[in-house]
Amino acid sequence: MKTQKNTKETIDGVHERFNGAVTLRDLAGSQARYVQGSGKTRVTSLVTDSRRVVPGSAFFALPGLRTDGNEHLQEALDRGAKVIISERDEIDLPLGVTGLKVDDPRLALAEFARRYHGTPDSVLRVVGITGTNGKTTVSTLTRHLMERPGRPVGLIGTVRYHLGDREIPSFKTTPESSDLFALLRGMLAAGCSEAVMEVSSHGIHQARVAGLGLEVAAFLNLTRDHLDYHGNMESYFREKRKIFNGANGSLPKIAVINGDCPYGRRLIEELPPQVQVLSFGLEDDNHFRAKNLSLQSGGSEFILEAPAGTMVVTSPLIGSYNVMNVLASFAILHALGHSVPDAVRKVGAFEGVDGRMETVEGGQSYQVVVDYAHTPDALRNALGMLRECTEGKLHLVFGCGGDRDKGKRLEMTKVACAGADKVWATADNPRTESQTDIFRDMRKGLSKGAKISFVEDRRRAISLALDAAEAKDIVLIAGKGHETFQEVQYTAIPFDDRLVAGELLAAKLLSA
CATH class of the missing domain: 3.90.190.20 (Mur ligase, C-terminal domain)
Structure with missing residues (x-):
């Protein structure tokens, strides 16, 4: 379903709508140590790019692959930063600027951002979808199946961000935490009660979703990709696993997992017992199973066996891997309490995803x-x-x-x-x-x-x-x-x- 009001906006526009002065003591976590100044300093925005600093900003000096935020402190100060957050023990700061030493600037940014924007994930029911392939299709399809007139659903993904009443071009599959929580806050302001987002392995490793509360976490598959970054498949899998086992800072209520994938089966075995599991796939022991597949040039048809009963599904998405994507979406909707029979009737109207087949x-x-x-x-x-x-x-x-x-x-x-x-x-x-x-x-x-x-x-x-x-x-x-x-x-x-x-x-x- 397309956004009803096709209003365009930039991420800077989102921040401008919600930026406001908050005292540092209300944002700083227990790991922060003041090296200069105090918690009385008022912060007007959270920034990781020195070029986006405005007077009153808190600038987070993040380490990066090509550059280090500590190399851009002077530019941030020249632009009016009032707070500098860094992992370095000694920072030369002028009077009137507060300095905080933290063990992990990225984790600190996530904690600050969540508090600054009023913990929107504690109100929104957020679905986080991860996997090597299919994240964009599943997130977009899930949003289409969830939306109802007058009940918009937020979306954060590779192609675009939907805030319910406006749309923003995507610049990262999983945005920095300072942008992520601003987007979630924007969804709440637009009347959303639910949001679907893609969660990349880079986003997990770089603490962009640290502490994010997920109602549902979905695991689609794991095949070779990003090994230049993660080194090997085991490290790649362990990053994905963090949003399921609590290592990311919170446990999902329900995990939707590809039961046909070897990594998915391993993930199911390693989950904490308090996390409910819904599996999907073509094999017999899955909660959501497709059988009698008929794959055609114009789509697919299959028999769905699910907790809600047995149904015939006609999907406009072609290929057996898209049958798996549809199953994942149905399982997510069931996890959220939505009607799967209604979703089966609605899937035929799905218009697809930009750049996907x-x-x-x-x-x-x-x-x-x-x-x-x-x-x-x-x-x-x-x-x-x-x-x-x-x-x-x-x-x-x-x-x-x-x-x-x-x-x-x-x-x-x-x-x-x-x-x-x-x-x-x-x-x-x-x-x-x-x-x-x-x-x-x-x-x-x-x-x-x-x-x-x-x-x-x-x-x-x-x-x-x-x-x-x-x-x-x-x-x-x-x-x-x-x-x-x-x-x-x-x-x-x-x-x-x-x-x-x-x-x-x-x-x-x-x-x-």
């Missing part, structure tokens, strides 16, 4: 699909699903991101060559790496006789794939989905696969 029409005789698949498992699922739907050949355009898990690149190439008839490997957010180096890693996954071309220019690669397609073929452009830019050397260059494909189709139609 999104088709591009331009009068062509073949199908063009844009999808966000950027992990080996997601790409395998996308190709497998489209293979079931096409009567002709399956063409693929894909790439691997720079400055990210290099070991994933050969796996992506293996999946691409195994699943598509013809492949064009190209650029996908190279960031600071040379495309030549990225291609070198990708070539390690080549199989004998693979029909693959390496084309550095993404627009050119898409054009070549469209030229090769014939009637009844499918062209999958994978990796970027809803994104509207390419990241190159710290610069965001405008690039939207959907727009580019549409422009190329229009040009080819004119020249035909």
Whole structure:
């Protein structure tokens, strides 16, 4: 369901609506130690970016991958910061500025932000959805199934943030805690009583959701991704587990877990006994189970076995992995006390998600699909699903991101060559790496006789794939989905696969 009032706003606008003076003693937790000043200082905003500091702000000097907030203290002070929070023992501060020493600035930020915005998660019923793949689809579908006239539902995710009465472009899947609690407060102000959000492993590790109260935590799956950050799958899993076992600061009331996933089954075994579990999947022992699947080019149909009974589900989402996404949404609704039969009737009206199996029409005789698949498992699922739907050949355009898990690149190439008839490997957010180096890693996954071309220019690669397609073929452009830019050397260059494909189709139609 689309937001009824399509009012646009920025995150700065949200902060401006809710910023107000609060004494530091009302915000600081037990771990804070004053190195200068006192708790009487009044704080007007919580800021992590020195460029966003305004007079009266509390500036949190967060450690980062590329820069350290402590290196920007002078800029924050010049802009009027009244409080500096840092993990350093000694900070040279002018008179009139309060300094706090904390063990973990990110954790302190989450505690401050939650109190500053009035603990909105204690009033909102918040659903946190985590997993390698499917978070955006499940969160968007769940919100669609939950909303009723006059009862808006908030959403925080990869594509956009919905606050109930307005919409904000997403800038992080899981925003910083100072932004997150402001968004939740905005949802309450707009009349929301429930909110759905995507919870990334980075967001958990960086304490962006520390202490966040979750009514329901949902685990969708776990496959290879972000190992450049987490190091290995065990560390990756342990981060995800934190929002289920209390390590994040609170326990969810109910955990919705993929019972078919090996990591999901392990998670169920390791949960504290006070957390209720609802499992979903295709196997017999799940609380929400799909059987007799009928997968078609226009969607899917299956029999749902659930606590509320047995029902026939007709979904507009294609592919077996989207059946799992639908099951997850149904289980979440049941956990919240919503009617699953009503959700079954409503799922057919779901309009899908931007950049997820999104088709591009331009009068062509073949199908063009844009999808966000950027992990080996997601790409395998996308190709497998489209293979079931096409009567002709399956063409693929894909790439691997720079400055990210290099070991994933050969796996992506293996999946691409195994699943598509013809492949064009190209650029996908190279960031600071040379495309030549990225291609070198990708070539390690080549199989004998693979029909693959390496084309550095993404627009050119898409054009070549469209030229090769014939009637009844499918062209999958994978990796970027809803994104509207390419990241190159710290610069965001405008690039939207959907727009580019549409422009190329229009040009080819004119020249035909």
